[in-house]
Amino acid sequence: MNYRTVEAALLAGPRTHAQLLNLSVSERSRRRSNFFGNLLYKYGMSGACKERGAFIHVAGTKGKGSVCESIRARLVKAGLRVGTFTSPHLHSCRERIRIGSQLISANDLTEVGSAALQLIQNAEDKSEWGAVFFDRLLAAALIYFSTERCEIVVMETGIGGKYDSTNFIQDPQQLAVAVITSLSLDHTAMLGPTLSEIAVHKAGIMRNGRPCITSTNQVPTALQALRRETRRVGAILHEVPPLTFENNKSITAENEALAIRACAEILQVDISTIPHLNDLDLGRPAGRMEYLSVLGSTLLVDCAHNGDSIHRLLTEVATNDNWVIVFGCGQEKEGRHHMLRVLERHARQKSSETMIILTEAGYNNNPPLPFTKRAAPAHELASALEDAMTDSNALRVMQPASPSVSNALDIALAEAKHHRAGILVCGSVYIAAEAREWAAERDPTCLSSSDLAFKHNRVLEEDR
Structure with missing residues (x-):
């Protein structure tokens, strides 16, 4: 074989x-x-x-x-x-x-x-x-x-x-x-x-x-x-x-x-x-509080996928709270409402409006991801987040017509440049993976040339 x-x-x-x-x-x-x-x-x-x-x-x-x-x-x-x-x-x-x-x-x-x-x-x-x-x-x-x-x-x-x-x-x-x-x-x-x-x-x-x-x-x-x-x-x-x-x-x-x-x-x-x-000669593991510079903007990728992890992540980056947040999670994730409440509470504690762009890992994948890896639909996350909101002025929720991770990040990058903000990605390992692959495609200098986020490093000679 x-x-x-x-x-x-x-x-x-x-x-x-x-x-x-x-x-x-x-x-x-x-x-x-x-x-x-x-x-x-x-x-x-x-x-x-x-x-x-x-x-x-x-x-x-x-x-x-x-x-x-x-x-x-x-x-x-x-x-x-x-x-x-x-x-x-x-x-x-x-x-x-x-x-x-x-x-x-x-x-x-x-x-x-x-x-x-x-x-x-x-x-x-x-x-x-x-x-x-x-x-x-x-x-x-x-x-x-x-x-x-x-x-x-x-x-x-x-x-x-x-x-x-x-x-x-x-x-x-x-x-x-x-x-x-x-x-x-x-x-x-x-x-x-x-x-x-x-x-x-x-x-x-x-x-x-x-x-x-x-x-x-x-x-x-x-x-x-x-x-x-x-x-x-x-x-x-x-x-x-x-x-x-x-x-x-x-x-x-x-x-x-x-x-x-x-x-x-x-x-x-x-x-x-x-x-x-x-x-130690020890780099931070990929997708764990990983800071990348993409076309002059800061991209922070983290695999945080439960409410407590996201709370810790937001606490760690509180010294710079000017972030456009890109969030998505799994369809079977029982803690999604906790994560959304943490994001909403974080937005209320800020002096300025927070933008959250909702996304779906594996959007339009062919073949589809296995059921256990499928993403929660962005429209369901939007509805749940709006239900959790107690201050409509604290949070601006965007649900792109095409909620793929790459599209969400393209929108986030434009917003980040306009508002001089960073981009924070969290909610799912699969979201983090696609975010790194997007970064490698948009700005190849942001990662080591041997990183597996680059498609050519995942393609073997027999597949070329």
Whole structure:
């Protein structure tokens, strides 16, 4: 199989089997965990790195990707060969799988992806558990890390923790450290409507006798739930205060404190010897508080996709509150009304009118995006936002006739230049991805020439 065939198979939906409907979430999780346990044994990772653990497992609502990146950079600087599995991706599924700072190559993903697909098909023929694209990419990543002799793997959960595909570690000694980042309400249909319930799901990555690191900044009810789960499991909870070094934003300070403590645990060194942010060659992850200059205007792209994340984002940029906001979210996003209320409240607190342009990721895509990735229609967002408005003079809502991300950003760019404002994009990973691709097309100098936002970097020789 060539790369495009393997990529399509990895990203396809689950095979449909009637017996899936009769499986509980816990039973599906058990079968999936057994599969990954067998995969680790087959590829020789089950006994790897017993002296410190083979995996760093990161769960949370916000900051998981940034913490994974910070841990990876420090362990690489310490001389370790580090594999990293993160999600979601913006432009290519290759972004999810890295060794050191290098993405997996198309050739390598073709090879390990083919092996993963065959293993999953064989396993599902014997014991159906409904593998989804996340499972396939995770299997490919683990095969890759094993064959490339990684010494340790930094692994980010998808959703939750307890029943997440990444929660396959059966021998506690395989876990070097668990990290639980900032928690807030998200995926409540799956994880529960309260922070306590969400915290219990995230705490599912804890293991008996192994360290788990979280922030003292957690909401008290979430922190209490984590403490209860720590006692129940027998894990060792370290509550870490945010850093206070100069010129550091609050979100970064919290995430950096977690990453530094995790590295100190793994390397078994004093925390004072772990390099700080300024000592690392560490760029901000794409789409996370990412500032770009597009044709002379500032574009801030952030994947914030729940109310709390958007509140934090707006708080971080409050020193410059002159923004044209481009917003869109997923059709299934249960927290959309919370996000819209946060945007409306932000507008009311300003001295001048805020313009919000509503958009839809994947607008007029052919073929259409899968249902779970489809955007909420712009007209529905406009109606909900108008219902939330208490001051009609604070907010100007624009719903373009063609609500594609590129069209919304063209309008935003014209408005930003006229009002000497910046452009802030938020609400969805898919919106962020399309915004970066728009920026690369409009002003190629705004990104590195190797960035995957450029279409030619995502097209292989065989496709040209």
